[in-house]
Amino acid sequence: MSSHSQRLGVFPASGGIGGSTVKHLLPRLPARDLVFIARNPAKLDFASAAGATVRKADYDDNETLAHAFEGIETLFLISYASVEVEHRAERHRTAIDYALKSGVKYIFYGSLGLAGREDSKETVAHVMKPHLSTEKYLEECIHLYPGFNYTVVREGLYSESYDLYTAFFDPQNPVDEIKIAHDGSGPGIAWVKREELGEGTAELLRIFVQDPKGFKYRNKTVLLSGTKILSLQETVDILAKIAKKPVKIRQVSDEEFGQQPKVGPNFTYRGVDYGTVWATAFEAFRRGEASYASPLLRELLGREPEDFETTISRKDTFTL
Template sequence: MIIVTAASGAFGRLVVEQLLTRHPDRPVVAAVREPGRCADLAARGVQVRRGDYDDPASLRDAMRGAQRLLLISSPVLDTDVRVRQHRTAIDAAVDAGVQAVAYTSFLGADRGGDGMNAAHHATERAIAGSGLPATILRHPFYTEAFVNPGLRDAVASGTLAGGTGGRGLNTALRSDLAVAAATVLAGDEHLGRGYDLTGPLWTYQDLARVLSELSGRTVEPVETTVAPPLGLLMQLAKAGLLERQTTDLEALLGRPPTPLREAVVAALG
């Protein structure tokens, strides 16, 4: 039995979908704060259980009988709260007899606990200290933060606003990262490993060119100041902090990660 926490979120649902498709013989449990929101998953044979990061007893009950756990990081951004929630889930997994855990961390969390990686770094250390066999999946930023239906406005206006200074972004689609998660949950060969997952490097110049080709209208990239929260991610890109490349995601997928053009086609619908 495989349990997925935060399974009602966009990423969690994709992982559950991959598990149902790729491993139909393995029972799947969706641990969510509000089970009523997941009637669609229950209709497909998923066991939906209440599992709230702020309620240790609910997590222990949710993990009962599970052999594998995918701990999807809490959406709470407060570091102290996030770490407490993750430690609660780890303790619950130990108490429930879970045999192995995979955790969705972030790129660079193994190198230190500064800034946005503080909670991920602390969680990785907590998992190591728990004694649970583990796989760490260090995610990049999601491509969907940048490539989404809002790009239709850029096509309409003929301008694509960006603040990356022409630097590259190593984002990946949630759907690709979900396949990677389902892959590591299926067997023992990934235990004890940490994967640094990156998608194909792309720039806003590349994005403008793809939009132009697909729409038949010229879209020009324009360097400007972009408002938060997207602007904060662009500042990281402009500083060259989102250009790291590895082959880990490709290895887990068994194919190259989804290219920019394909992501744009999907986003524009």
């Protein structure tokens, strides 16, 4: 390895954001400098074939985390997939601790695009709370580990995740009425295609690795989002158009939202039903937490991000 090249790791590297980031990193940086870590390394055979290092580790297995980050200077840490708060934040802290003990000097953390503008540290959304807790922990680590720095990358709400906010509406099998704890009016959501979040993040990582000293987002938070904002009503109108059927929003209480047969089971984690608490996302929308359209993703992609309707109209979107 040449003296100026440094090893960049991605963990977990085989999920939606991870997989897309890996795919877009391979053409941007030398494969020999890339380390991809996943619970199921077989999903990354294409990356090892390209010359990258692939390792096995699991957020829920400290033994694997203890050695996962060895030899890595810069790590893109993607959040633990869960709808809990405490366990999720604790897993993030544990992974960060192991990374720092292994000599990682810089962490990019894949947070979520709620809480409003980049400088906001407040949310009413249950789903955003473990992210804010992790963001705060990274800030504390600067003082605990001299020479450590970080960038928080708040990844906007995926277009493909619209079903989480529409009571699992399925355009292939549409209902007449979507019952959510919201009336559909603005402020809206700067929806963004998941694949483009991975591409934009890969470009941000490339910029950092090629000029760490000149990197302007050191110890800062950035937001990657779409550039168009749609209200929930406009979102549902597009889904209705795709479903070729009139669909209306009916505002219900948080409890009624959570008790729908499709909602509770989809938000149940380790035996606990988070369906009703998930409805705090609707209050976050009312407060404009998802309605900030940042220009950064467009700058990183060098083009306009794909709009919601185009992404959702693709047939392969429905394999969620």
